[in-house]
Amino acid sequence: MAQTAAGSAYVDVSVVDRFGAPLEGVTVRLSGMVKREVATNASGRAAFDDLPDGRYEVDAVRTGLLSLGPRIIDLAGPAGKSLDFALKPVAVVAAGMACGGFDPSTLQTLAATADLVLHVKIVGQKTTDGSTPFSTTNSARVMQVFKARMSLPSVGGSMIAVVQGGGRIDRGDAIDAHFFNQLPPLNVGDEYVLLLVRGTDGVLYIQGAEEGTFVIRNDRVQSLGSAGASAKWKDAPADKFFHALVFDGRK
Secondary structure (H helix, E strand, O other), rough: OOOOOOOOEEEEEEEOOOOOOOOOOOOEEEOOEEEEEEOOOOOOEEEEEEEOOOEEEEEEEOOEEEEEOOOOEEEEEEEEEEEEEEEEEEEEEEEEEOOOOOOOHHHHHHOOOOEEEEEEEEEEEEEOOOOOOOEEEEEEEEEOOOOOOOOOOOOOEEEEEEEEEEEEEOOOOOOEEEEEEEEOOOOOOOEEEEEEEEEOOOOOOEEEEEHHHHEEEOOOEEEOOOOHHHHHOOOOOOHHHHHHHHHOOOO
């Protein structure tokens, strides 16, 4: 990612442990218009200054400890944001894998078996225990429709629920985490292009998990898969990606 000229926005981060005590030496990562890392000081604080306007992901990381996930923020200088993270021991981490069943080599082959191809913004999220270890339901606002094999409400601000396997649950003293196909919970506040299939239960699921998930941030594509269409479109301009979806997604 090309580094953008400095701006006037800022982010202040505070990191504490499960008892509320400051944590020193935690790596705080900021990614968006620019990428930076800062370690927390003895007061558990880290600061990022002179940031250009845009959308950012901020997370606090230390081996053996977890938060409930990254935070997504929109910055417009000279204003800033203050974020608080509580890191807790990892109680359980598990990962599940699904069968393949589709060809992820191009957008066209990905979209061919999808019931819906949508540009959405995640506005809410809830993770619960279930028959599979965890299930996360994302409340998503529809922004664009590229393909629809099923009826949808009018696009302007319509809401859908998208279910993904896995998630994180705060148990109080520790955090349990389960992931499906290496895909962590979607970020509340982020925009995505999702390739969705409707299960026999009528629920909408992400096709192929990470292969059917593309983050749209600061007018660029951040694909979460590692091969095929995901690799091709990584860091590509969003407008070119949308244009390809119009032609590939509807075939």
